[in-house]
Amino acid sequence: MTEEIEQVAQRYARYTAIGAVMIAVLWHTGYDLTVTITGWDDFRWPVVAAVSWIVYTVIAVVAALALLRTSSGPPRGRELAIPALALAIAVIVACYPKDLIAPIDWGWGSVGWLGVLLLWNRPRGRGELLAFLTANAGIMLAAMAVTGTLDRVSIAKYLMVEVGSITLQLGYLAGCHTLRVRAEDAVLLARRLAADDAWRESARRIHADRLRRYDAIRDVAESLLKQLADGADPGDPRVRADCTAGAMRLRRLITEREDVPDELVTALREHIDAAERRQVLVTAPPFGDNLPDLPEGVREDLLRAPILALDGARSRARVTVSAMSTMMSVAVVADNDDLPISPTPIREPSGVVVTYQRQGGEVWVNSIWQGP
Secondary structure, three states, rough: HHHHHHHHHHHHHHHHHHHHHHHHHHHHHHHHHHHHHHHHHHHHOOOHHHHHHHHHHHHHHHHHHHHHHHHHOOOOOOHHHHHHHHHHHHHHHHHHHHHOOOOOOHHHHHHHHHHHHHHOOOOOOHHHHHHHHHHHHHHHHHHHHHOOOHHHHHHHHHHHHHHHHHHHHHHHHHHHHHHHHHHHHHHHHHHHHHHHHHHHHHHHHHHHHHHHHHHHHHHHHHHHHHHOOOOOOOOOHHHHHHHHHHHHHHHHHOOOOOOOOOOOHHHHHHHHHHHHHHEEEEEEEOOOOOOOOOOOOOHHHHHHHHHHHHHOOOOOOEEEEEEEOEEEEEEEEEEOOOOOOOOOOEOOOOOOOEEEEEEEEEEEEEEEEOOO
């Protein structure tokens, strides 16, 4: 789940970062470049304004490449923020004092978007961006004070531009953060709903398994009692063998439980039931709880050799499953003469190691998986 949430967060971080790049690019080319060209004759030093536009473009390209590659501002974003603020000063210097609040002074209204790109999705980025925007507003206010442009109209224009641009910049940043958080919440909710569905399906399977087990217990007991009621001799070896097999099966059915169904355990039980129907005496201690999650392919490799030994048992078999947090073992001892064995352990591609031993008419097969 953590990985899925991280993927969603990265996806939203990437596309919101692309949105920030597009806004800055369109603003810088659609407005800044236009007023620089159309107001060329109105600048005191038009070359300074043009160079400032070019430097702004270079810094924006560096920030945009970092955003498109990592969804975060460049590693030296804080250092680049200083020349970005210097651009606002340079454009102010390039204008006559009377044009300080005029449209050709594009630096102080546009440089905030450069700060958004440089400090995007960085540790403490929102606080640094707020400081950046505050410094930018302070630079413009200081320039107005130095040039004596503090009349009511100029202050009103100043406040309108600052409030508008800062609201757009911080608002976009906050909106993107909220969007990402809501997307992560949606993932969590979907996972909870999926977990609830899995729990209901698990409960249904547990209930069905209990009904199956109760039916099997009844059938075994009914069959044995019917034989004895029909006059079967308890001393008859065949009757005693049936009673022994029935008692072992009853003991297994009564003690086994599966509060959380596991595919490996379910597959083993199916083959144990099939062996018992062939009158094989199967000893199977209760399988442990909290079985580890197995990587793809491990379950099949763990079961393959032990199931072959169990399916070929003539009259008796013992099945055990051992598990720890990063280890799982499935072992079968059976009187199976037909199973081909290997004198050396066999390592499967999944990492499962299968060991064989044959002694006194019995074969022992042990499959072990050791996790990382």
